[in-house]
Amino acid sequence: MSELTELSAAEAVGRIRAGEISARELFDAYRERAAADELNAYTWVADGAPDEMPDAETPLAGVPVAVKDLFCTEGIPSQAGSRILEGYRPPYTATVVARLQDAGATLLGKTNQDEFAMGSSNENSAFGPVLNPWDRTRVPGGSSGGSAAAVAGGSAPWAIGTDTGGSIRQPAALCGIVGLKPTYGACSRYGMIAFASSLDQAGPFTRDVADAALLFAHMAGRDSRDSTSTGLPGPIEPPRAEDLRGIRLGVPADLLGDEDGVGIDAGVRESFEATLRIAEGLGASIETCALPHAPHALSAYYLIAPAEASANLARYDGVRYGLRVAGDESLEAMYSRTRGEGFGAEVKRRVMLGTYALASGYYDAYYGTALKVRTKIAEDFRAAFAEVDFIVTPTSPTTAFELGAKTADPLAMYLNDYCTVPMSLAGIPAISIPSGLGDGLPIGFQLAGAAFSETRLLDAAHALERAIGFDGSAVRNRTVAQNG
Amino acid sequence: MLERAQVVHVARLARLELQESELERMAGELSSVLDHIERIRELDLTGVEPTGSPAAAPGSDRAPVAMMRPDEPIPGLTREQALAAAPEPVDGAFGVPSPGPAE
Numbered sequence: 047m048s049e050l051t052e053l054s055a056a057e058a059v060g061r062i063r064a065g066e067i068s069a070r071e072l073f074d075a076y077r078e079r080a081a082a083d084e085l086n087a088y089t090w091v092a093d094g095a096p097d098e099m100p101d102a103e104t105p106l107a108g109v110p111v112a113v114k115d116l117f118c119t120e121g122i123p124s125q126a127g128s129r130i131l132e133g134y135r136p137p138y139t140a141t142v143v144a145r146l147q148d149a150g151a152t153l154l155g156k157t158n159q160d161e162f163a164m165g166s167s168n169e170n171s172a173f174g175p176v177l178n179p180w181d182r183t184r185v186p187g188g189s190s191g192g193s194a195a196a197v198a199g200g201s202a203p204w205a206i207g208t209d210t211g212g213s214i215r216q217p218a219a220l221c222g223i224v225g226l227k228p229t230y231g232a233c234s235r236y237g238m239i240a241f242a243s244s245l246d247q248a249g250p251f252t253r254d255v256a257d258a259a260l261l262f263a264h265m266a267g268r269d270s271r272d273s274t275s276t277g278l279p280g281p282i283e284p285p286r287a288e289d290l291r292g293i294r295l296g297v298p299a300d301l302l303g304d305e306d307g308v309g310i311d312a313g314v315r316e317s318f319e320a321t322l323r324i325a326e327g328l329g330a331s332i333e334t335c336a337l338p339h340a341p342h343a344l345s346a347y348y349l350i351a352p353a354e355a356s357a358n359l360a361r362y363d364g365v366r367y368g369l370r371v372a373g374d375e376s377l378e379a380m381y382s383r384t385r386g387e388g389f390g391a392e393v394k395r396r397v398m399l400g401t402y403a404l405a406s407g408y409y410d411a412y413y414g415t416a417l418k419v420r421t422k423i424a425e426d427f428r429a430a431f432a433e434v435d436f437i438v439t440p441t442s443p444t445t446a447f448e449l450g451a452k453t454a455d456p457l458a459m460y461l462n463d464y465c466t467v468p469m470s471l472a473g474i475p476a477i478s479i480p481s482g483l484g485d486g487l488p489i490g491f492q493l494a495g496a497a498f499s500e501t502r503l504l505d506a507a508h509a510l511e512r513a514i515g516f517d518g519s520a521v522r523n524r525t526v527a528q529n530g
Numbered sequence: 531m532l533e534r535a536q537v538v539h540v541a542r543l544a545r546l547e548l549q550e551s552e553l554e555r556m557a558g559e560l561s562s563v564l565d566h567i568e569r570i571r572e573l574d575l576t577g578v579e580p581t582g583s584p585a586a587a588p589g590s591d592r593a594p595v596a597m598m599r600p601d602e603p604i605p606g607l608t609r610e611q612a613l614a615a616a617p618e619p620v621d622g623a624f625g626v627p628s629p630g631p632a633e
Contacts (some may be wrong), residue, residue, distance in 0.1 A: 137611040230584040244583035270599040274585040345567040357542060363545070365624050367615035376630030380546065386547030394546055395559055398537070401544040402560070411571060417580030419570050424581060456559050457566055473584025497584075 052523060055109050055203040055257045062107040069108030070095045072203075073152055079201040079240040080155050085177040085186070087195040090123050090154040104150025104262055107519050112202035114193050114301055115156040116163060116239040117143050117248070126239040127161040127189075129172040130362045130369045141239025141269045142206065142248045145478040153203055157192030159407030161390045162359065163241040165189045165295030166462040168217070169453055170392045172321045177220060177449075179213040180457050181486055185372025185447040187217030187462075190251070194221040197251045200522035204261050205251040210242050210439075211347050213480040216260040217342050219441035219490020222480045222509075222518045224252045226262060226504075228296060229497045230473030234269030240352035242276070243349075251517065255508040262500070277443050283501050293506055295464030295493075296434030297336030298323070301465055303373070309461075310443045319438045321481040321491045324513050325438075343468040344424070348460060349416035350401050352418075352470070355393075356400030362388065372475065376514040395456060396470035424472040431496040436506055439465040439477040440529050441490030469494045477507050480516040488518070531561040 053061065061067040073095040080091045092110075099108045113119065116126040118136035125131040141149075147153070160170040168176040168191025177193040179199035186195040190207025194217035197205050207214045209227035218225025226249045233248040240246060250261035254294050259282050268277030276301040295320065310318075322332050364370035364384035364486060371383040389397070403412040443464055452459045469476040474497050481491035491510070495503040537557045541548050548556060609622055618625035 119542055132546060132616060135606055137614060243584070274583065276585070279550070337633070339573075342570050342573065345570045348567055349570075362546075364617060365626055366612075367617075370617035371629075372617075375627065377627050378630070379547075380627050381545040382547035385545055386549075391552075394548070395556065395563075397544050397546060398540055399560060399563060402536075402540045403542060404565075410566070414580060415570055415573075415575065417582060418575040418578040420575065421581040422573075422575070423539060423579050424584070429593070455562075457631065483597070 047109050047255040047471045050516055051079060051203070052519065054253055056260050058109050058203060059107045062109070063100050069099045069102065073108065073154070073326035075098070076202060080196070082114070083196070083201050084289055085179055085182070085199055086174050086197045087157055087176050087201065088112070088201070089125060090416055091191070092123065092153060092503055096152055096190065099151035100152065103442055104186070106146065106150035108150055108152055109203055110154035111146060111151045111261070112154045112157050112193055112196045113143055114159050114190050114205070114207045114484070116159060117206065117247060118237040118239065119143055119153065119156065123156065126163070127159040127171040127173065128388065128390070128393070130454045132172065132369065134368055137455050138237060138393070141234035141271060142238070142265050146206070146264055151196055151264070157190070157196055157205060159192055160189035162239070162355070163189040163208055164355070164392050164396055165215055165218055166212065167447070167452065168192065169449065170390055171311055172390060175449055176409055178446045181446065184448050184487070184491055185220065187220035187347060187446065187451070189213040191217050193251045194225070197221070197253065198223050198518060198521060200524070204253070204257055206261070206265065207251055208238060208248050208250055209244055209470065210245045210351060210469050212463040214251065215466050215476060215490065215492060216253060216442050216462060218478045219480070220446040221487060222488030222516065222521070224255055224477065224479050225257045225300065225478045226250055226258050227469065227475060228262065228266065228500060229475045230279055230498070231274055232266045234267065234272040236271040236277040236463055241352040241357040244354060245351055252460070253522070255504055255511050257291050259504045261359045272514065278500065280501070284506070285505045287505040290325055290330035290506060290514065293330045294434040295322070295325055295330050295332050295434070296430055297332060298337040298430070299334050300337045301340045301439055301468070310440060311445065311484065312444070313488050314440045314444060317482040317484060317489040318491060321510070321514065322438070325510060327514055328509055333434055335434050337398065337426045337430060337468065339343050339419060339426050340505060342419050342469045343423055343471055343487050344460065344464055346416040346419040347463070347467040347471060348399070349412050350420065352400030353398040353403045353413050354400070356397045357405065360394070392456070412457035420471045423468055427468070427472045429474070436503065437486065437494045439492050441465060441492040445484050445489060446488035465492060473497060475500050475503055478513050479507050479514070480518065481514055482516065531564060532557045
């Protein structure tokens with residue numbers, strides 16, 4: 047059984063098609079691992095393989111996928127990590143999940159996450175924190191911590207999550223796997239329980255870039271139910287590049303300097319520099335590029351995202367679904383009590399921040415100003431991409447921190463997103479690949495490209511990944527007994 | 531920086547009932563975040579257009595796609611589906627407590 051789960055998803059598809067392995071057996075092997083998961087990565091696991099497995103000739107051939115809990119899955123709990131949606135079973139399925147199922151994917155389980163996708167450590171879930179498979183005293187990152195831990199811990203061949211300010215890329219980095227945030231609009235947001243509508247994007251978590259390209263290709267596409275979805279201008283080709291000849295990589299001094307006291311760990315910086323040398327060895331040229339407004343991206347993000355969240359979370363009021371805190375009092379009291387009891391501390395903080403930023407008298411100074419900063423950030427990236435092909439940074443300033451290490455100070459937690467938030471604001475694609483270890487913990491290398499450059503981005507990431515040769519299989523292949 | 535009265539006001543706007551201990555902590559936490567965020571107000575953003583969403587960004591090279599679908603009815607949820615998760619279905623509708631007297 048264990049050899050089945052050692053195959054990458056693409057390898058598994060090939061073997062299923064060749065009749066060498068059974069998709070049902072593969073599903074069962076993963077299901078057993080998911081059901082025995084000790085990382086708290088799942089909030090729901092399938093009872094068994096579907097009665098009818100997808101045809102082997104479908105693109106994904108029945109290979110199972112783990113799905114972040116905020117994707118609505120008809121009849122199956124979809125709780126977004128929140129008490130206010132505890133037990134909620136939606137009457138419909140998110141477009142991205144439906145597309146994957148149409149392509150032959152099977153639903154393995156729903157993964158744990160920070161509540162309403164707000165967090166960078168998966169410590170904000172109403173269903174308990176997720177543990178990092180590399181070191182169980184540490185966080186897997188967030189908000190898609192469950193999806194990342196499932197893939198890194200070998201209980202799912204691949205998974206999907208969402209990225210609003212870094213919630214795919216940062217957990218991918220902390221867990222030593224690949225995570226892609228696509229161009230805004232590439233994937234439909236229909237059925238994705240919303241946090242911030244101008245930032246949220248679905249994306250893949252995988253063991254390698256080839257799997258990321260395969261999964262992403264079947265997630266993306268224009269959807270008439272999401273008017274912000276554009277799909278992709280062309281198909282995603284399987285990545286083939288073996289070198290980076292002619293590729294110009296831009297290093298943004300504005301983001302990597304220490305003036306803002308962000309404090310990129312020495313070990314992270316070392317791995318980043320070493321990866322740049324590897325890239326040069328593959329023929330890339332390394333240049334500095336200017337992103338003058340990028341240091342303000344975090345501030346703009348922590349105005350825009352909470353503002354949008356305060357509007358998106360207004361629907362959780364105890365009326366139509368979810369928790370209702372009953373009492374003899376008025377409608378308004380029901381709203382306030384329900385939300386007071388149903389939302390966790392981080393969600394309340396962001397709803398308050400967002401409500402304040404949008405309140406009359408403060409709108410122009412805060413939210414209005416943040417939207418202008420956003421314009422400048424997007425302009426900075428466009429100008430930079432006229433000079434370089436991809437912009438590169440460490441994904442996260444630190445490796446996985448200990449559970450509880452950053453929960454006392456919200457601002458300290460927000461700083462985890464420093465290198466990922468600018469790309470989210472600009473709506474451009476970015477991928478994190480593992481670049482090495484620091485004190486035994488994974489470090490991520492981020493590459494960002496111009497809007498709709500995913501095929502080229504995946505190709506470059508693939509070439510770099512081959513040369514880096516990061517191997518997460520020891521952590522992935524630990525049996526449950528060994529994990530005890 | 532944030533007065534308690536402001537926090538109470540914002541909590542009311544957000545329909546969030548906060549306990550006394552939460553109110554105290556919230557004022558400090560929000561102030562600390564706002565202090566950091568405040569710095570963007572020092573930037574010179576004269577003449578800069580706001581970007582609400584990458585889908586419709588000023589000056590972007592993303593061609594605005596006509597995102598509209600044909601104005602034709604398509605099936606939606608049935609009443610049963612819509613009420614399936616309702617805390618208090620009443621006569622085929624969502625039951626709620628009375629709004630109470632206007633304040």
